[in-house]
Amino acid sequence: MSIEQQITGAIQACISKLYGAEVTTEQIQLQKTKKEFKGHLTLVVFPFLRLSKKSPEQTAQEIGEHLVALEPTIAGFNVIKGFLNLSIVSSCWIGLLNHIHTQPSFGIIPVTEHSKLVMIEYSSPNTNKPLHLGHVRNNLLGYSLAEIMKANGYKVVKTNIVNDRGIHICKSMLAWKKWGNGATPETAGKKGDHLIGDFYVLFDKHYKQELKELEAAGLSKEAAENQSVLMAEAREMLRKWEAGDTETRSLWDMMNGWVYAGFDETYKRMGVDFDKIYYESETYLEGKNEVVRGVNEGILYSREDGSVWADLTADGLDEKLLLRADGTSVYMTQDIGTAKLRFDDYPIDKMIYVVGNEQNYHFQVLSILLDKLGFAFGKGLTHFSYGMVELPEGKMKSREGTVVDADDLMEEMIRTAHEISLELGKLDEMTPEEANDISRVVGLGSLKYFILKVDPRKNMTFNPKESIDFNGNTGPFIQYTYARIRSVLRKAATQGIALPAALPLNVALSEKEVNLIQLLANFAPIVQEAGTECSPALIANYMYELVKEYNQFYHDFSILREENAELQQFRLILSANIADVVKTGMSLLGIEVPERM
RNA sequence: GGUCGGGUAGCUCAGUUGGAUAGAGCAACAGCCUUCUAAGCUGUGGGUCAAGGGUUCGAAUCCCUUCCUGAUCACCA
Numbered sequence: 001m002s003i004e005q006q007i008t009g010a011i012q013a014c015i016s017k018l019y020g021a022e023v024t025t026e027q028i029q030l031q032k033t034k035k036e037f038k039g040h041l042t043l044v045v046f047p048f049l050r051l052s053k054k055s056p057e058q059t060a061q062e063i064g065e066h067l068v069a070l071e072p073t074i075a076g077f078n079v080i081k082g083f084l085n086l087s088i089v090s091s092c093w094i095g096l097l098n099h100i101h102t103q104p105s106f107g108i109i110p111v112t113e114h115s116k117l118v119m120i121e122y123s124s125p126n127t128n129k130p131l132h133l134g135h136v137r138n139n140l141l142g143y144s145l146a147e148i149m150k151a152n153g154y155k156v157v158k159t160n161i162v163n164d165r166g167i168h169i170c171k172s173m174l175a176w177k178k179w180g181n182g183a184t185p186e187t188a189g190k191k192g193d194h195l196i197g198d199f200y201v202l203f204d205k206h207y208k209q210e211l212k213e214l215e216a217a218g219l220s221k222e223a224a225e226n227q228s229v230l231m232a233e234a235r236e237m238l239r240k241w242e243a244g245d246t247e248t249r250s251l252w253d254m255m256n257g258w259v260y261a262g263f264d265e266t267y268k269r270m271g272v273d274f275d276k277i278y279y280e281s282e283t284y285l286e287g288k289n290e291v292v293r294g295v296n297e298g299i300l301y302s303r304e305d306g307s308v309w310a311d312l313t314a315d316g317l318d319e320k321l322l323l324r325a326d327g328t329s330v331y332m333t334q335d336i337g338t339a340k341l342r343f344d345d346y347p348i349d350k351m352i353y354v355v356g357n358e359q360n361y362h363f364q365v366l367s368i369l370l371d372k373l374g375f376a377f378g379k380g381l382t383h384f385s386y387g388m389v390e391l392p393e394g395k396m397k398s399r400e401g402t403v404v405d406a407d408d409l410m411e412e413m414i415r416t417a418h419e420i421s422l423e424l425g426k427l428d429e430m431t432p433e434e435a436n437d438i439s440r441v442v443g444l445g446s447l448k449y450f451i452l453k454v455d456p457r458k459n460m461t462f463n464p465k466e467s468i469d470f471n472g473n474t475g476p477f478i479q480y481t482y483a484r485i486r487s488v489l490r491k492a493a494t495q496g497i498a499l500p501a502a503l504p505l506n507v508a509l510s511e512k513e514v515n516l517i518q519l520l521a522n523f524a525p526i527v528q529e530a531g532t533e534c535s536p537a538l539i540a541n542y543m544y545e546l547v548k549e550y551n552q553f554y555h556d557f558s559i560l561r562e563e564n565a566e567l568q569q570f571r572l573i574l575s576a577n578i579a580d581v582v583k584t585g586m587s588l589l590g591i592e593v594p595e596r597m
Numbered sequence: 598g599g600u601c602g603g604g605u606a607g608c609u610c611a612g613u614u615g616g617a618u619a620g621a622g623c624a625a626c627a628g629c630c631u632u633c634u635a636a637g638c639u640g641u642g643g644g645u646c647a648a649g650g651g652u653u654c655g656a657a658u659c660c661c662u663u664c665c666u667g668a669u670c671a672c673c674a
Contacts, residue, residue: 026614034617044616046654056654082654083617126674163674280674307672316600317670324672331674360601361669387602388667395667424636442636454610457602459667461609470636472622473610480636488633529613541611544621555629555638597636 002521003073003092004030007041010071014063017070019051032518038078039085040514046082056082091505093517094570098502100520101573106584107524109153117155117347120146120384122354123272124161127259128168129197131266133389133396133404133462134356137451140590141386142354143272144452144536147588149352152531157346160274161338164256165281170237172196173251174230175203185258191265191407192258201398206230269410271444271590276345278338286337287329290373291322299372315368317361322369335366336373343377351377352534357385357457384534387459389451404464410444416467417443417476426597441592442476448591449475453540473544475591478582481547481554482593485579488559492572495560499572507566512553516574519546523581527588536589543585550578 008028015023029044045060052059057079064077064084075089100106122142125131131139146156176183176199185192207230214224225231240248267273291308294300300310300322308323322333329337342348353363363383370378388395396403418439421427427435450468454460470476509517522542530538559575562568583593 029614029616031613031616036618042617046616049654081617166674168674318599321672326672328672330672334674356668357602358668359674362674364601385602390667392608420636426634426636450609458610459603463609466608466623469609469623472636474622474636476636477622480634484634484637491633537611538613541621544611548621551637552639554633558633560633596634 003088003096004041006073007067007071007086007088010067010074011043011063014066014070015048015051018062018066019048021051023048033085037080037083037085038087040088040518041086043084043086044082045084049082060084088514090507090509090514093509093514094503094505094507096521097517097570097574097577100517101577102502104580106581107527108151108584111150111153111155115153115155116349117157118149118350118352119157119159119342119346119348120149120352120354121159121161122146123267123274124163124355125263126163126168127193127196127256128172128200129398130191130193130262131406133406133409136270136406136409136447137386137389137460138354138356139267139270139272140448140451141384141456141536143590144539144588145352145354145384145534147590148527148530148536148539151527151588154350157276157348158274159276159278159342161278161280161283163280165241165252165284167234167238168200169252169256170234170241171203171207172200173248173255174234174237175199175206176255177251179206185261191262192255192260193262193266194405194407195262196255196259203230203234266406266410269407269444271592278341280334283338283341284329284334286341287333287335288323288327288337290336290340291333294322294373310365310369310372312365312368317365317368320365320369332362332365332369335362336369339366339370339375339377339381343375348377350380350382352382352384354384354386357387359383360385382534384456386456389460389462392461392463404462410447413447413468414440414443417446417470420470421597438594438597441594442470442479442597445475445479445586445591445593446470447475448589449478449540452536452589453544455537456535476597478543478547478586479591479593480597481550482579482582482586483595483597484554485550485575485582486595489572489576489579491560497560497568497572499569499576503570503573504566507564507570509570510557512549512556513570513574516546516549516553516578519549520574520577520581523585527585530588539585539588543582543589546578546585547582550575 008025008030011028011030012023015021027047029047031042031044033039033042043063045056045063048059048063049056052062060079060082064079067086068074068077073089073092075087077087078085120142123135123139125135142158146158150156179202180199183195185195188195207228210228210230211224214227215221219227237248241252291300295302295308300308302308305325306327307321307325310320310322312318312320320332321330323329339351355363360383363381367378367381370381391402393402418435421435421439421442427438430438446468453473526538526542530536557571559568559571562571586593
């Protein structure tokens with residue numbers, strides 16, 4: 001039983017005795033006492049005024065007096081307006097720390113055979129250009145959410161649906177054929193995804209030029225687009241691809257292979273991975289059968305031209321096309337097919353799509369359609385909708401060359417971390433390997449934390465000109481705190497200080513120390529909330545609060561120089577547990593922590 | 598125009614089922630290394646929580662109106 005539960009019970013008994021009324025635990029607002037006030041837990045007494053028929057101060061006063069008499073764990077109280085601040089005896093807090101200390105899981109729920117299975121789709125890139133900052137946010141959120149769901153006791157399958165077919169891929173292929181001179185990643189000295197991205201841009205450049213010339217010859221914009229030879233060739237290539245033309249397919253295989261090798265490198269650098277990858281080229285025909293079934297069952301309808309539609313006006317939405325007149329699929333149809341495939345492949349209890357908020361409408365429709373088509377999982381699908389990453393000038397635009405490349409960004413962060421570490425003399429006694437590894441951990445930690453600390457639902461601003469900070473509310477600040485604690489613990493070990501399995505309860509604690517125990521105990525509920533709210537940011541902000549508090553403690557109190565042996569042991573155990581929670585919490589964000597930095 | 602988000606300090610962001618004097622970081626200024634790592638700690642200044650109304654003992658938080666802003670409303674994905 002937690003301290004809060006114990007106190008809540010005492011308050012219930014107290015209200016019952018004082019006012020002869022039974023109140024539910026929901027009616028008891030017991031919260032952590034604000035820093036400015038004395039005490040540990042605060043009861044808001046306003047809801048009880050109609051019972052006491054007295055002023056807030058008098059009510060708080062009499063409840064306080066009864067509580068102290070009734071509940072031995074309450075050492076004292078003070079009243080400010082309608083707030084009853086309770087002080088809990090030190091032994092209670094040490095008991096709580098002992099409890100945390102002997103439970104290495106920190107509230108992480110183990111995954112068992114009977115755990116529910118959640119599939120998380122994230123990343124989902126196109127194979128015609130390298131990953132950029134938008135993908136970085138997606139990947140970090142997806143990976144972190146997967147870790148958080150695992151910590152909440154779910155079996156997790158991380159999945160990626162690669163958009164590897166379509167007109168955009170053909171554009172890159174065509175440009176390579178026309179102007180590539182047989183370039184490969186090796187001959188060009190470039191990652192495959194970047195090479196393909198360059199050809200995609202090259203196609204666009206030539207296409208624009210062609211349009212300009214046609215328009216100069218007096219054609220309207222629309223007519224020029226219709227007469228474009230380049231676009232016609234790209235479309236022809238797509239037709240050949242769909243017909244299974246051997247030459248087109250092998251070119252496609254080769255070029256996609258380059259892209260995948262590039263993506264793999266980026267994913268590896270970023271520290272994200274997948275359990276199952278779906279390729280659109282293998283799934284895009286799947287939805288059609290479901291749609292045809294939907295027509296037969298009268299859920300969907302055909303028009304005279306043969307196209308198939310869903311009427312969603314009853315749900316307050318529009319009509320939605322599912323099959324074109326020529327029988328080909330659209331995006332929605334493919335997603336229906338992919339969903340079916342996935343549920344055939346895995347016993348999925350919950351499906352989460354990590355996709356930008358620009359597709360809110362799409363997923364609203366998808367959920368309704370899957371439900372109408374009789375898929376039990378349709379209604380319950382979660383669209384983890386996150387906001388855009390914007391530059392100070394607004395959205396990233398590939399045409400204006402303002403797209404922030406994922407590989408460049410990571411390298412830049414690692415390089416900056418290396419420079420700063422050098423300047424601070426942190427790398428002085430390290431081997432080059434150690435120095436590089438710490439730079440990598442710190443640089444990526446900074447980037448990841450910067451992105452994950454923001455509420456995922458909100459758009460966020462990234463200024464490429466101002467490099468991401470390493471001071472203040474940042475990843476390195478949290479990593480640094482961890483490294484400091486580890487350093488103290490190493491020193492304690494060399495001094496032969498042994499730590500007991502449990503601390504004696506009679507050590508007197510400072511407010512700061514109690515505060516830290518309270519924060520530690522908060523980790524488990526935060527992890528839970530991060531899962532239900534789909535918000536790694538909750539964990540990030542908790543981490544910051546915890547280490548900020550710890551750094552103040554570290555500054556104000558000494559650990560190894562403390563002469564009282566029991567107090568010293570208490571501080572070491574407190575510190576060790578904070579380090580463990582930091583490590584665990586950061587791992588839920590996909591961020592590593594260094595032993596020294 | 599319809600639908601759905603967002604608007605908190607100069608900048609980037611927190612702010613729990615409605616609770617106390619709205620908090621951090623960055624930037625600016627002023628301090629703290631003979632002591633467990635100064636990527637740290639302490640202090641100063643900085644706010645009409647977009648505006649107005651309502652509910653309430655109590656509103657940044659809930660409701661209504663208005664303003665600004667973003668996304669979406671494709672036979673693109």
